[in-house]
Amino acid sequence: MANSQPGLPLFYNQLEPLSSGTHGSWKARRLESAPFLAQAHAVPITIEEFSLVQRNFPIIFSAGENPVPLALMGLNEGVNVFVDEKGVPNSEIYVPAYVRRYPFMLARLRSDSEDLSLCFDPTAGAIGPFEDGDGLFDGTEPTETTKNILGFCEQFEQSAMTTGAFVKELIDHKLLIDGEVAIQPDGAPQPFVYRGFQMISEDAVRNLRGDVVRKMIQSGMLPLIYAHLFSLSLIREVFGRQLAQGKIPANQPVEA
DSSP states (O other): OOOOOTTOOTTOSOOEEOOHHHHTTOEEOOOSOOHHHHTOSEEEOOGGGHHHHTTTSOEEEESSSSOOEEEEOOSSTTOOTTBOTTSOBSSOOOOOHHHHHTTEEEEOSOTTOOOOEEEEOGGGSSEESOSSSEESEETTEEOHHHHHHHHHHHHHHHHHHHHHHHHHHHHHTTOEEEOOEEEOOTTOSSOEEEOSEEEEOHHHHHTSOHHHHHHHHHHTHHHHHHHHHHHGGGHHHHHHHHHHTTOOOSSSSOOO
């Protein structure tokens, strides 16, 4: 197994810039499984995905000073109740763009430059000197496959910036609070308690000034807030999946 580079985003073990000089004859092939996803209980999402994500997963926000929205796929670290051990979905679900982007991403190669380069994780097994697959370069020029990959990554970066602005608005209006969910299964001596995330306070939303609410309606922010709030009811469904799959920790209470 290749050594991991420190400080990389979720799923990524290494990053290597894609270039015609080094990878001119390489090809990309579709991954039939995603074992990296099997151990991910929460995956970053963008606000453009809220309407799709809230159909399958609770939407929460990470803890800390720089929260990001997450699709909650399990209530405990290392548990994903929506995929099997190979990372293959066990039901019809929406797969977040963050997952579909892997093993590619845009990254800065130099700290003194704002330029982003298309990079990939060489440990993924999706890119290499394969006989089969889609070519990445035609001579020194990128193929349509590479152009499409680049376009998807650029769109993701733009969505991430928009999402960051949305979260900043939540923080500025003091709408985020520490989350806590207590679930008492039948016959359990005490409830399972999940913490370690943030959520939007419905009371704080109700108490917003009228002019602030109007701006949120006009910007499309208010529907996103309620997509998040409505999705929280799915936490109990995720718990039910964990219970059915025997993935509930024995110790109680539990913190996510």
